[in-house]
Amino acid sequence: xxxVTQIPAALSVPEGENLVLNCSFTDSAIYNLQxxxxxxGKGLTSLLLIQSSQREQTSGxxxxxxxxxxxxxxxxxxxxxxxxxxxxxCAVRPHSGGSYIPTFGRGTSLIVHP
Amino acid sequence: xxxxxxxxxxxxxxxxxxxxxxCEQNLNHDAMYWYRQDPxxxxxxxxxxxxxxxxxxxxxxxxxxxxxxxxxxxxxxxTSAQKNPTAxxxxxxxxxxxxxxFGQGTRLTVV
Numbered sequence: 432x433x434x435v436t437q438i439p440a441a442l443s444v445p446e447g448e449n450l451v452l453n454c455s456f457t458d459s460a461i462y463n464l465q466x467x468x469x470x471x472g473k474g475l476t477s478l479l480l481i482q483s484s485q486r487e488q489t490s491g492x493x494x495x496x497x498x499x500x501x502x503x504x505x506x507x508x509x510x511x512x513x514x515x516x517x518x519x520x521c522a523v524r525p526h527s528g529g530s531y532i533p534t535f536g537r538g539t540s541l542i543v544h545p
Numbered sequence: 546x547x548x549x550x551x552x553x554x555x556x557x558x559x560x561x562x563x564x565x566x567x568c569e570q571n572l573n574h575d576a577m578y579w580y581r582q583d584p585x586x587x588x589x590x591x592x593x594x595x596x597x598x599x600x601x602x603x604x605x606x607x608x609x610x611x612x613x614x615x616x617x618x619x620x621x622x623x624t625s626a627q628k629n630p631t632a633x634x635x636x637x638x639x640x641x642x643x644x645x646x647f648g649q650g651t652r653l654t655v656v
Binding site: 435462463465467472473474475476477480520522524531532533535536537538 | 549551578580585586587588590593603633635637641642643644645646647648649650652
């Protein structure tokens with residue numbers, strides 16, 4: 432069964448720092464990996480989707496990389512801002528089984544203080 | 546605007562009562578999902594549906610029921626058999642295995 436781990440569980444940094452959030456998964460046979468942001472009491476907002484054939488995706492100050500063979504993805508946030516404070520989750524879709532149901536990590540809670 | 550709408554935002558359930566959470570999408574997505582989120586835990590899959598009139602149990606389906614009579618709608622009923630229903634419930638949809646989109650969630654509390 433696929434297991435997804437996110438490290439660190441929590442992170443507090445001063446504004447302006449460049450950040451790296453980690454996501455690891457146990458089964459490398461994945462279809463795609465998606466990064467989400469969740470604000471307190473809200474739903475999940477999709478940030479980036481990386482297909483299994485891709486190495487990275489970029490959107491503004493966000494860059495996500497994927498190393499399928501080692502079972503890792505990283506989300507890089509450049510020049511962090513207080514508005515980036517949220518929980519960041521990754522989800523992995525399996526490549527087999529027919530259902531393609533995503534498995535989620537528990538998230539990294541990020542606080543960026545002014 | 547295309548998106549997923551969950552209602553209500555807050556819901557209170559009395560002991561022994563069934564309640565239904567609504568999830569509607571106008572994205573023309575075939576697949577829809579229900580997740581439960583508890584503090585400090587990841588998202589756990591309750592039910593999913595990949596096509597109208599078909600749905601499958603997820604990891605924690607006991608005490609819940611769903612229907613998928615229309616492509617746009619995937620309501621979740623929390624029955625009295627669910628002994629610990631207080632949680633944040635999230636509905637999502639996608640086109641097959643592509644990018645998933647989520648609603649804003651329903652917070653259910655037992656009173």
